[in-house]
Amino acid sequence: MSFLSAGSIAIAAGLTIPPLIAMYFLKLKRSVRVVPSTFLWKRSVEDLQVNSPFQRLRSSLLLLLQLLILLAAAVALGKPMIKAVTKHSGTVILLIDNSASMNVVEADGRTRLSIALEQAKLCVDNLDDDARAMVIEFSDRASVVSSFDTDKHALKRKIDTIKRTQSASSLEEAMSLAEAYTQNIIIGSAEAGSDNAPESTAPKATVFLFTDGRIERADTVALQKFETERIRMTLIGERGDNxxxxxxxxxxxxxxxxxxxxxxxxxxxxxxxxxxxxxxxxxxxxxxxxxxxxxxxxxDANVAGSASALAxxxxxxxxxxxxxxxxxxxxxxxxxxxxxxxxxxxxxxxxxxxxRHVRILLVGEGNLFLESAIATLDLDVVTMSGEEYENAEDDELTDGARSIFDVVIFDRHDTDRLPQGNYMFWGSVPNIDGVSSGRTIDNEIIFNWDETHPVLRHVGIETLYVYEWLRLTVPPEAKRLIDGESSAVLAYLTRDASQFLICAFPLIIQNASGESMMNSYWVTSVDFVVFIQNMVQYLSSNVTTTGTKSVRPGQPVTLPVPKKHGAMRIHRPNGESDPVHPVGGQSIHYPRTRFVGPYRLEPGVPGRDVFTVNLFNATESNVAPADTLTLGAETVNANAGSVEANQPAWPYFLLATLALMLLEWVVYNRRVFV
Amino acid sequence: MATQPQTKTNELITPAFMRKLDQLAVVSRKIFAGKMRGERLTKRRGESAEFADYRSYVVGDDLRFLDWNIYARLDQLFLKLFLQEEDLHVSILLDCSKSMNWGEPNKWLYSRRIAAAIAYIGIINFDRVSIYSYADGIQSELTGVRGRRWTAKVMDALGAMPSNGVSNFALAGKQFAMRHPQPGIVLVLSDFFEKGGYEDGLHFLLGRNYDIHALHVLSPEEIEPTLMGDLRLTDVEDDDVAEITVGRALINRYKKNLQAYGQELKAYCTRRGISYLFTNTEVPFDQIVLNYFRQRGLIR
Structure with a gap:
């Protein structure tokens, strides 16, 4: 509580309280009465005093009340302000972080998620009766727990249904979901017959964010509808030791x-x-x-360079x-x-x-560089020309639906004969949906690459210069490992149970006179050999066809299925198992990877039947709560605009004064106490 | 404070009431030996018409009381004995302390009226009536009056009796017992506001084996006080001061104390064979005399 006019209290109290006490020190004027005998009266007074342990206090009750009246009035004069909880009205959106870091058990034994749920329920309690609220939980994905509702009990019940996950946190989807729902409201209210613009009639939504502040890529969240000042972040958690x-x-x-x-x-x-x-x-x-x-x-904050993001x-x-x-x-x-x-x-x-020895099929019209590079690795290599490949018997290439080769490399050969398998295309493309090659691009530079990708590990791209490459069109889900100015140069794509690594440039081109020449000096460098090794290892060793041995919690997984199979189940790390059914007979798609640990498909393709789910997320592991969150270009401070607000308290003190005066009057008139 | 009432004789008891009293007599629960022959039978053998017993004749006996019929039958001389009729001492101890002159109806007037009625009944029945007023010791006395001719004098004495002084029942009881050795009926009229306690006074009376009747007289103001607020109470007798703030709680406590005090006094009296009667001065005094005293067996 703070006072706008603290001096008035001292002045008012100083002027009134000492005279009041002085008056009480003066002898009470009693009216004189003669009675036949005082002895029964005296005895009664003694009895009452014996029976009342607080007799002395009671006798000065009136003084006490009068002092309280004066004090309350003096405090009211000081214009006290209190930080009171304000009721939230209008449209309220509760965003509850449900990521891995919310599994932290705090000092009081509760998890951050349970604290967040408690806070969210408190927030619901604090809603105005006409306020409508929706609840969204988010981890790496966001889902609507409760759509807009004014029933507080229903909202709280829905909040209680939120279960923990071990996924990373991403606010982007949650924000777009919230904005989408708010948009519906605006349209709804506009349709209700208002002549005004929808934006002006629509209530501005207040967003309550319950999080520990550890949210990945929050700065990429673009707020289109919400104002940053209407986002209230409630910081959950205290522990940081991890x-x-x-x-x-x-x-x-x-x-x-x-x-x-x-x-x-x-x-x-x-x-x-x-x-x-x-x-x-x-x-x-x-x-x-x-x-x-x-x-x-x-x-250490005192050490230079403490602001660095590096560990x-x-x-x-x-x-x-x-x-x-x-x-x-x-x-x-x-x-x-x-x-x-x-x-x-x-x-x-x-x-x-x-x-085991990796089996490689090299399809092309002869490529010295490629053959030499592959030859440096200890691999079983089968070489075919494009024509031989297209005309080969199925038995030569496949075992059931799946290729018998671990990696098939196409050198300047487009094909649509693509059984389940791992493919690398040089200067050509697989004939699958969304992938095509256009005209030749030259005189462009490579400006971006993903050096963290296992295929490009220890591969120097800085020195890569490519004379010409095909304009590559790849579907949006494809990963662009190397990007040129107008087209991808190297892309990674998974489709069904197959992996494709598509390189837009051939290693050998032919000049105008029909002579073969190197398309890039890169093929003569060590980097090229390292790349080939990475490529073979990456494509052949991935357990899941989605391209990794390990996925993050919540990320879906596609697994190859054996040729002959009965009922299949995936055994989860907690001992439970889910029945799964293959999609199109070739692979299964499994999305319930919410918890970390090894998952096993039974029956599966030997060596490709186990995958693991790991957190591997420095943002989630860094559990110390962050009290600021950068959303887009704006910063939201935790608790900055939380549920507290200043409210004048003097009317309450004035009311207290009146109540005390009433009480004093009653006491004076009753004279109950001696 | 009530002013000193100048009570006239006919104000104490009216002739009409006297006529009602003419038919009554004071009765003692005990039979006493009187000084003079009177109208009451005593244990002493005497000359009344009431036969008591026989005894053998001894020389010197009055021959008039020999039973000649028995002599004729048995040839032995027997003397007839008769119960002696003697007078009864009726003493009235009237508290005349300042506290008695209080209340509406006034306790002092009320007490004197009752005293007058009892005295009148005693006088006309040839009982020896003594009236004592006491405060700090015996203040006035009118002793041994007997016969209707004393009526006016008794009434005048009662009417002129002043109320003054501090009550000291213990001293009064002692003085009374010393001056009045004859057994008889003693009626004490008082408010029993005794700071020194009533026990000593009653104790002295009990020592003389009187037939004691105690009438506890209080005014309505004492039973249901109307005091309220911050007060400085002054005792009318000894100017003792009590500063109190009277509220409902204190009033209730006072009433409880008063009731307990009355009960205490009653229990004390009952245990010692003293007849105790409590009265409020709002109860008409003739009702006390004609009904309550009759019920208690003081008069018949």
Whole structure:
């Protein structure tokens, strides 16, 4: 409570209270009465005094009341203001973060999600009776928990149905959903017969955001309808101590395929340095333990460069488990034995396949560079010309619906003979929906590439100059790994249970006189060999046809199915299983990857029947609540515009004065107390 | 405070009421031996017409009381004994302290009227009537009056009796017991507002084996006080001051205390064979005399 005019209180109290007390010090004027005998009266007074332990206090009750009256009046003069809870009216949208970081168990034993749900219900309680609210939960996806409703009980019941997830958080979808619903309201009210513009009649929506502030790419959220000042962010959570695995990979040694190398990147996000054990399991068997020491993950504000987004030195480490002898296929798990805020990121899984020779089919009219590069790798290579490929018997190429080759490379050969498999196209395109090649582009430069993609790992693109390439049209879901000015140069695409890597440039072109010449000097560099190795490894080793051994929670997975199969089930990490049915007889599509851990398809294609779900998300693992959120270009501060507002309190004090006066009058008249 | 009432004789009891009293007599629950021969039978053998017993004749006995019929039958001399008729002492102890002169109807007038009625009944029945007023000791006395001719004098004395002083029943009881050794009926009329306690006074009376009747007289103002607010109460007798703030709670407490005080007094009296009667001066005094005293057996 604050006072607008604090001085008035002192003046008013100083002027009135001392005289009042002084008056009470004066002897009370009593009227004199003669009675036949005082002895019964005296005895009664004594009795009453004995019976009333607060006799002395009671006798001065009137003084007490009068003092209170004066005080209340004096405080009212000081124009007190209180921070009162204001009722929310109009249109209210509750956005509840339900991402992995909301699984953090706070000091009071409740998870952040349960705290957020409590806060959301409080917010619903605080709504005006005519206010309508909708509830949206969001993690990597957003879903409407309750559409607009004025029934508070129904809203609270719906809020209680929100279940935890282990997904990343993304606000974009939630915001567009909220905006879409608000749009409906505006249209609805405009249709109701108002002559005014819809925008002016529509109530401005207030958005309540219940989150720990750890939201990925919040700055890319474009607010079209909502005003930033009408977004109220309620910050949930306090803990920040967390260690998480943010990346993990397991691969076989190139020279000795029976030897396994496992690497996991761990990062300390807490303020305290930590020492803990990291354990490696293969198919549940403890294989190796390492003691890890990590420095504090929070930069000292006094140290220069503290504003940097990079993790402080020593807070991130790559744990490497070398020389693990394992020739079979199985699930590799790295587990951190650490007591931290979030458990989801303390374990990571990946799938390792049994070592085998990768079978490559090279389709083309002869390409020295390609053949030489492939020859450096220890692979089984079959070479065919384009004509041979098209005319080959099915048995030569496929086993059922699936290609018998791990990777098929087409050199300048377009085809539509594409059984389930992994394909690399050089200077040509697969004849599938959405993919086509246009005219030749030359004299353009490569300006963007995804160096984090496994195919481009350790591949220098900076020096890549390509003389000409085909204008490539790829569907929107395709990943553009290398981009030119007007067309993609290298794209990655999955379709059904197949993977396609499409390179728009051929390695060899023919000049005007019909002579073959190099399209790029890149083919003569080490980078090209590294690229070929990455490509073969990537395409052949991916368990899921969506292109990764591991997916993020919530991300759907497509798995190849065996030729002959009965009823299939996917066994989830928590022991439950879901029946699945193949789509088009070739693959199954499985979306319920909400929780981290290994998932197994039974029966599945051996070596391609297990996939893992991992958090691998530094934003979610960094659980320390962020009290500011950048939405687009604007910043929202937590609790800045929360439920509190200043309200004048002097009328209450005035009312209290009146009530006290009434009480004093009653007491005076009753004279109950002696 | 009520002014000193100058009560006339006929104001105490009216001739019509006297006529009603003519038919009544004071009765004692105990039979006492009087000083003089009177109109009451006593345990003493005497000369009344009431036969009591026989005894053998001894030389010197009055021959008039020999039963000659028995002598004729048995040839033995027997003397007939008769109950002696003696007078009865009726004493009235009247509290004349200042506190009695209070209330509407006035307690002092009320008490004197009752005293006059009882005295009148006693006088006309040839009982020895004594009237004492007491405050801090015996203040005035009128002793041994007997016979209707004393009526006017008794009434005048009662009418002129002043109310003054501080009540000290203990002293008054002691003085009365010393001056009045003869047994008889004692009627105490008082408000019993005794700061020193009523027990000592009654104790002295009990020592003389009187037939004691206590009449507790209070005015309506004392039973249902109308006081309210911040007051400085002054005791009319000793100017003692009590500063109180009277509210409903205190009034209730006062009433409870008054009731308890009355009950205490009654229990004290009952245990010791004293007849106790409480009255409010709003109750007509003739009703007290004609009904209540009759019921209690003081008169018949």
């Amino acid at each position: 260690v998480g695995i943010i990346a993990m990979d397991a691969r076989r040694s190139y020279e000795r395929p029976e030897m396994l190398e496992v690497a996991a990147t761990v990062r300390n996000f807490g303020t305290q340095p930590l020492t803990f054990d990291a354990t490696l399991y293969i198919d549940g068997q403890n294989v190796d333990v390492q003691s890890i020491e990590l420095a504090s993950g929070v930069r 402080p030195e020593g807070s991130t480490r790559v744990i490497a488990f070398d020389e693990i002898e394992f020739a079979g296929s199985g699930v590799v798990e790295v587990s951190l034995r650490v007591d931290d805020a979030l458990n989801v990121d303390d374990r990571a899984w990946t799938v390792i396949a049994a070592p």
